[in-house]
Amino acid sequence: MNVSIIETSGLGDRSYLITHDDIAVVVDPQRDIDRVLSLAHDSKVRITHVLETHLHNDYVTGGLELSRTVDAEYVVPAGDDVRYARRAVSDGDIIDAGPIRLEVMHTPGHTHHHVSYVLRDDADEVLGVFTGGSMLFGTTGRTDLISPDDTEELTRAQFLSVRRLAAQLPPETPVYPTHGFGSFCSATPASGDESTIGEQRRDNPALTQDEQSFVEELLAGLSAYPSYYAHMGAINSEGPPPVDLTPPQPIDPTELRRRLEAGEWVVDLRNRTAFAAGHIRGTLGFELSGSFVSYFGWLYEWDAPVTLIGETPDQIADAKRELVRIGVDRLTGAAAGDMDELRDGSALGSYPVVDFTRLAHEREAKSVEVLDVRQNHEYGAEHIPDALNVPLHELPTRLHEVPSSTVWVHCASGYRSSIAASFLDRAGRDVVLVDDEFDNAVKLGLTVTDDGQGSD
Structure with a gap:
């Protein structure tokens, strides 16, 4: 049995490909499913099941499209209100993928219907647990994404869920969370790159504090989260449209100027010091690096048309991949190249x-x-x-x-x-x-x- 990690560092999330022989199961895939398909192809495996731990609030899922593309069974927690065919699973259900077996554990807290998946082999030995937004490395998933009225209830549920995982699984069990690597879905910053149930028993506040102390500390520590989260759950519930990773339409300097004069979002992806040294007036600087997509989505005027400016077509392609993960699909044009050519004779802006x-x-x-x-x-x-x-x-x-x-x-x-x-x-x-x-x-x-x- 092998578990491959598919990192989405810009959002602080992980997806997983579980393989054994020629069979594979995917957990919490991001919208750009080509990464999963490429890994499955290289591993010479057939994906039979696609699993969601919860209805995601921080990204558009690729689970529905992936399941349809490879004709796999799509598994979603029962209780999540969705508009498409899926297998709805509840506590104690078994996902049987031949040599790969996963047991469903209801672990509410991050959402009401959140589940974890306990990975077992054909001898029923526990090989790992996929905890989504429940038990993270040294923390838990945040509990305030559903509504303020539900936050304390979900926080108490999160405490009990993490304790249940720790009580029912062996200490050597590897923990595979979806969130916690810089994600705003973490209640507090996560620590470490890997962990086990035993390590979490020593380090996780849900396992080292009493319930009331845990609740008070988590609630007091919750900070603001990106505004685009308000759109993710609805998109995932409706069923996301297929992803489009084709390059945005190239535009010339005249059209670029027209869009700026119209007050449209024209975003410069270059390094922040390069932007400061010289940029087309009216553009916004969002350096394409680690936190790009979270802060872009936080400030973005939802569903507004976006034009991208980059040094190279590859930079623009990378930005588009990041943006479609959070449902920013109105990328209506792009321009790549030297600022002296793109400015079309106008003076560049700058600041120290x-x-x-x-x-x-x-x-x-x-x-x-x-x-x-x-x-x-x-x-x-x-x-x-x-x-x-x-x-x-x-x-x-x-x-x-x-x-x-x-x-x-x-x-x-x-x-x-x-x-x-x-x-x-x-x-x-x-x-x-x-x-x-x-x-x-x-x-x-x-x-x-x-x-x-x-x-x-």
Whole structure:
């Protein structure tokens, strides 16, 4: 028996291909199913079953299309309201794929109907458990995605579900979660790249705390999550349309200018320092790197047409793959190449890029307006005195709160602040991007903690 991991690092998720002999089972596939099909082809296996642990809130599933493409049985938790044919499974059901057997365990918490799948061989030995958004590495799935009225109930259910997994499975059982590798579906950041039930008994707060302490700590730690989550459950319930990974239609500089003048979303994928050094005025800078799709989806005006600008066609293709995973399908054009050619004779926009050392020097010499675009809990823990805190995802509707003078914008690493700087620049504001680690601001003594004390 072999378990192959299919990473989707931009969303902090994993899918799995379980194989034995020439048979395969897939768990929680992402929408771009070509990765799964390629792995199955290379492994010389036939996919007979496609399993979902829950109706996903952070991505569009590829399960329905994959099951139809390979003529596999599609397995979805009973109780999830879907508009397509599937096998609805409940606690204790067995998925029999010949040499691969999976037992369904109802593990509510992340959602009401969430299930885990216990992998067994033909001798009934436990070989692993696929926990979806239940037991993660050193944490659990968040419990506030259904509704505020359900959050405490689901948090208590999550506590019991993780305890049930730990009680019923051997300590050496490998744990295979879907979320927890940077996903906003984690209640708190996960730790580690692999784990077992035994390790989780020592490390997971659902297994080291009493129920009330677990509930209070989880609820207190829940932070904001991307707004595009509101659309994912509905798309997955209706049945996602087939994925389209063909390149967006190329557009010329004249059409690019027309779209910018019309106020459309035109997104530059280049490195944030390259964008700052020279970009077509009116574009938004979303560097195509680790957090791209989460923050794009968080700020995106849902169903608005999107034009992509990149250095190469491959960069645009990579961005499209990321975006279709969260259902951004209105990619209406793209332009690749040198900015001098794409600008069509118009002047390029630019703004300075600095570090916290430069900010510290400026603050010594004069008053400086600082915008902190981290989330509220990050700001509350430690921040630069007098900095205005507007979390990135709130910035488009709170631009009027930002001072009209030059603003120095920062976050924890430079990624979120680079997006914020591009929004401010598009709005005609003078901006300085602080592209630096916040730890350096702490080391420089620029910050105060939540008790008002300065950092040493």
